[in-house]
Amino acid sequence: MAPTLELYTRKIGHPEWEEPFVVNMGPQHPSTHGVLRLYLELDGETVVRCDPRIGYLHRGLEKLSENMTYTQAMVLTDRLDYISSAANNTGYCLAVEKLLGLEVPRRARLLRTIVCEMARISSHLLWLATHALDIGAMTVFLYCFRDREWLLDIYEKICGARLTVSYPRIGGVRLDFTPEIIDELYQFTEEFPTRITDYETLIDVNRIWLRRTKGIAVVPPEKALNMGLTGPSLRGSGVPYDVRKFRPYDAYDEVEFEVPVGKNGDTYDRYRVRMEEMRQANRIIRQCLDKLAQTEGEPVVAEGAPDLLMPEKKKAPRAVPHPKKGFMVKGEEVPVVPEGEVYVSIEAPKGELGYYIVSDGSGKPWRVRVRAPSFVHISAIPEMVKGHMVADIIAVIGTLDVVLGECDR
Amino acid sequence: MSVVEILKEKFGAAILGEETTADQIGIYVSREVLPQVMRFLHDELDFKHLADLCGVDYLGWKGKRKKAERFEVVYNLYSLSRRELLRIKVPVPESDPRVPSVTSIWRVANWFERECYDLLGIRFEGHPDLRRLLMPENWSGHPLRKDYPLEPEEEWKDYAELREKARELSRYEWGDRRVRGG
Numbered sequence: 143m144a145p146t147l148e149l150y151t152r153k154i155g156h157p158e159w160e161e162p163f164v165v166n167m168g169p170q171h172p173s174t175h176g177v178l179r180l181y182l183e184l185d186g187e188t189v190v191r192c193d194p195r196i197g198y199l200h201r202g203l204e205k206l207s208e209n210m211t212y213t214q215a216m217v218l219t220d221r222l223d224y225i226s227s228a229a230n231n232t233g234y235c236l237a238v239e240k241l242l243g244l245e246v247p248r249r250a251r252l253l254r255t256i257v258c259e260m261a262r263i264s265s266h267l268l269w270l271a272t273h274a275l276d277i278g279a280m281t282v283f284l285y286c287f288r289d290r291e292w293l294l295d296i297y298e299k300i301c302g303a304r305l306t307v308s309y310p311r312i313g314g315v316r317l318d319f320t321p322e323i324i325d326e327l328y329q330f331t332e333e334f335p336t337r338i339t340d341y342e343t344l345i346d347v348n349r350i351w352l353r354r355t356k357g358i359a360v361v362p363p364e365k366a367l368n369m370g371l372t373g374p375s376l377r378g379s380g381v382p383y384d385v386r387k388f389r390p391y392d393a394y395d396e397v398e399f400e401v402p403v404g405k406n407g408d409t410y411d412r413y414r415v416r417m418e419e420m421r422q423a424n425r426i427i428r429q430c431l432d433k434l435a436q437t438e439g440e441p442v443v444a445e446g447a448p449d450l451l452m453p454e455k456k457k458a459p460r461a462v463p464h465p466k467k468g469f470m471v472k473g474e475e476v477p478v479v480p481e482g483e484v485y486v487s488i489e490a491p492k493g494e495l496g497y498y499i500v501s502d503g504s505g506k507p508w509r510v511r512v513r514a515p516s517f518v519h520i521s522a523i524p525e526m527v528k529g530h531m532v533a534d535i536i537a538v539i540g541t542l543d544v545v546l547g548e549c550d551r
Numbered sequence: 552m553s554v555v556e557i558l559k560e561k562f563g564a565a566i567l568g569e570e571t572t573a574d575q576i577g578i579y580v581s582r583e584v585l586p587q588v589m590r591f592l593h594d595e596l597d598f599k600h601l602a603d604l605c606g607v608d609y610l611g612w613k614g615k616r617k618k619a620e621r622f623e624v625v626y627n628l629y630s631l632s633r634r635e636l637l638r639i640k641v642p643v644p645e646s647d648p649r650v651p652s653v654t655s656i657w658r659v660a661n662w663f664e665r666e667c668y669d670l671l672g673i674r675f676e677g678h679p680d681l682r683r684l685l686m687p688e689n690w691s692g693h694p695l696r697k698d699y700p701l702e703p704e705e706e707w708k709d710y711a712e713l714r715e716k717a718r719e720l721s722r723y724e725w726g727d728r729r730v731r732g733g
Contacts, residue, residue: 196684196685197684197685197686197687200685200686202694204670204695205694205695205699205701206701209701240573241572241573243573364599365658367599367600367631368599368657368658368659369658369659370600370601370657370658370659381631383600383631388631388634389634389636481614481615481616482572482573483570483572483575483577484572484573484575485575485602485603485627485636485638487602494602496602496603496627498603498605498625498627500607502612502613502614503613503614503615504613508607508612508614509607509608511603511605511607511625513602513603513605513627517662517666518659518662520662521659521661521662522659525658550685551685
């Protein structure tokens with residue numbers, strides 16, 4: 143305490159005082175959503191320069207997964223964006239399935255779509271809760287957490303875990319839904335749209351909310367694409383890029399949904415886009431549940447999917463000609479995952495989550511690269527906050543919806 | 552006309568080859584013409600979205616596809632109007648790990664390149680601010696290289712200092728609120 147006070151008194155009246163004032167925001171700041179540190183140079187309360195410092199949560203996931211088998215590495219993807227782990231798992235599984243050339247059964251695709259959309263809703267609920275809390279609306283926070291809790295309970299019934307689910311697996315999903323989960327999901331989708339309307343009545347016409355979000359951090363469409371923004375942050379600027387529509391995966395090509403886009407590209411539009419996305423996610427879950435009835439009793443894991451233990455090599459039977467018996471069957475060691483490289487991306491709740499996997503034909507991935515939306519979004523913060531007030535930085539971090547576990551990897 | 556054909560026609564020998572996995576195509580481009588190729592792809596062929604940029608270390612590679620150099624920098628591009636994914640790969644020799652920067656074309660490349668420099672030690676020429684990103688600034692070595700051990704024998708030299716500081720703080724008496732409050 144004392145030294146800071148001394149510093150202030152000493153500096154007043156000195157030419158040094160004219161220099162930009164340097165503030166370190168974070169890494170333990172409550173509204174930076176994790177361990178993000180922003181090095182700020184201020185002129186009064188206006189931001190002159192902002193330099194995000196990341197890496198406080200760097201666990202070396204990419205390096206670690208090079209030393210694991212493909213199924214072991216999947217568990218690490220839970221820890222990327224720990225709020226929507228089902229979506230991360232799905233992206234990783236899609237990439238490995240593409241390397242293997244596996245065709246996932248329809249029921250498994252529907253189930254994965256459901257858990258992905260549940261992840262989207264729970265991620266957006268957490269975003270709305272914390273974003274509103276940062277800006278000063280406490281009530282929304284409590285209501286959002288109530289509904290998110292419901293979703294997490296459903297997750298627990300599905301697979302036993304609440305956050306790090308690891309529910310999808312390479313070639314499908316681990317377990318089928320029980321009838322009571324389907325009943326509960328029906329109940330959820332029935333009630334949830336009215337809940338969204340409730341939140342909107344709380345903040346949509348709230349004068350403080352509007353003043354804090356309208357016209358803040360405006361990003362024009364071309365610039366947004368050039369800065370690499372994806373997901374709702376890009377669509378708020380009016381670019382209708384959604385991986386679910388452009389490169390459909392899982393069951394997204396057989397369900398109907400709309401891609402909401404904003405007009406002005408400000409914080410308020412991004413908020414509107416996310417609210418609308420929750421409605422669409424609810425719609426997708428509903429349609430998938432209806433379709434699940436048609437595939438009752440079908441398998442949820444693809445035939446020929448690798449074992450969960452996943453040995454590094456497998457024995458493949460091969461017919462070898464034999465002079466007396468005609469032919470005989472010999473076992474031959476072949477790679478489990480063929481050589482090659484793929485880039486597969488999905489529409490995670492935060493934006494485009496991509497996996498670039500290089501396989502050398504051994505049982506372990508040669509390189510796993512994660513293109514994390516939060517990483518890119520944090521790199522866009524300096525441009526977005528320039529010229530804004532310090533208080534608006536909080537709104538910008540909130541509107542980009544960053545998670546540091548995914549950013550630092 | 553596919554993108555590969557257009558590129559081959561325009562740049563000729565600078566396109567070193569191509570490689571396909573599943574339905575995805577990867578094009579090898581020599582690093583000398585990389586800025587021109589990227590500028591052409593961005594402006595003329597409408598690849599406005601640089602989805603990903605990363606480096607790969609091929610030290611000790613045993614696969615069947617031969618690698619000419621130790622490192623490769625991989626650019627995954629996407630075009631919204633063509634709805635097409637394209638992978639550009641640039642071989643980088645170990646003796647001279649330098650690649651021209653594409654930050655002037657895509658702003659998003661800024662942090663991707665910083666990360667690639669940090670973890671693999673590939674220098675990007677023309678980058679406005681090439682510093683370490685994920686690792687501490689005085690870190691030695693590049694962790695994603697294949698010859699970097701999973702558990703280094705030496706610990707980071709600032710770590711001892713940090714630990715000592717934490718120990719000191721844990722002994723610190725945090726005010727006298729408890730005494731006053733009773």
